[in-house]
Amino acid sequence: xxxxxxxxxxxxxxxxxxxxxxxxxxxxxxxxxxxxxxxxxxxxxxxxxxxxxxxxxxxxxxxxxxxxxxxxxxxxxxxxxxxxxxxxxxxxxxxxxxxxxxxxxxxxxxxxx
Amino acid sequence: xxxxxxxxxxxxxxxxxxxxxxxxxxxxxxxxxxxxxxxxxxxxxxxxxxxxxxxxxxxxxxxxxxxxxxxxxxxxxxxxxxxxxxxxxxxxxxxxxxxxxxxxxxxx
Numbered sequence: 001x002x003x004x005x006x007x008x009x010x011x012x013x014x015x016x017x018x019x020x021x022x023x024x025x026x027x028x029x030x031x032x033x034x035x036x037x038x039x040x041x042x043x044x045x046x047x048x049x050x051x052x053x054x055x056x057x058x059x060x061x062x063x064x065x066x067x068x069x070x071x072x073x074x075x076x077x078x079x080x081x082x083x084x085x086x087x088x089x090x091x092x093x094x095x096x097x098x099x100x101x102x103x104x105x106x107x108x109x110x111x112x113x
Numbered sequence: 114x115x116x117x118x119x120x121x122x123x124x125x126x127x128x129x130x131x132x133x134x135x136x137x138x139x140x141x142x143x144x145x146x147x148x149x150x151x152x153x154x155x156x157x158x159x160x161x162x163x164x165x166x167x168x169x170x171x172x173x174x175x176x177x178x179x180x181x182x183x184x185x186x187x188x189x190x191x192x193x194x195x196x197x198x199x200x201x202x203x204x205x206x207x208x209x210x211x212x213x214x215x216x217x218x219x220x221x
Contacts, residue, residue: 031207042213043201043203044211056207092209101158101161102147102203102205
């Protein structure tokens with residue numbers, strides 16, 4: 001039981017490049033979330049999903065897209081990376097059935113030059 | 114506007130002290146309020162609170178929710194250096210929205 005995993009762990013991009021971050025969970029959780037964390041800003045919600053095939057915008061969605069084609073995977077895409085997207089990205093999942101323990105992935109450190 | 118506000122933003126105390134961390138929120142309808150501890154890596158879950166006035170305890174940590182006054186507190190008694198971390202509060206509905214956190218540093 002791996003919990004929540006994120007790929008890759010580190011990445012350096014040049015401005016304008018694109019990339020996809022993969023989040024996978026093996027707990028059959030309905031809800032999945034993507035956050036970014038910057039110094040002094042706490043965790044800010046980018047996008048989230050309440051089930052397979054659904055996505056919704058969070059607090060800071062601009063510049064990001066997401067997809068949830070399979071229940072266990074939640075992909076975060078950056079179409080044209082900007083230096084302002086330099087951050088640590090965390091994926092998380094939660095059951096949705098009343099047990100509100102939210103499980104986090106280990107994070108992806110992204111630098112955009 | 115900030116929907117979840119934590120205070121203080123940072124706190125330095127000596128080992129053995131008791132600390133109280135505050136979380137106030139604007140949302141009136143939500144499923145639960147969540148507390149997390151974050152050290153160098155991803156946040157780890159501490160408490161889930163759904164009902165007003167019912168204290169949750171885990172060792173030296175305890176937390177309570179006041180739905181009338183729209184706040185929650187996290188208490189840590191007999192603090193240890195291992196309690197040094199950022200403590201995060203979040204409101205859960207379909208979204209889970211976090212406050213900016215309280216950075217706690219325990220001096221030996």
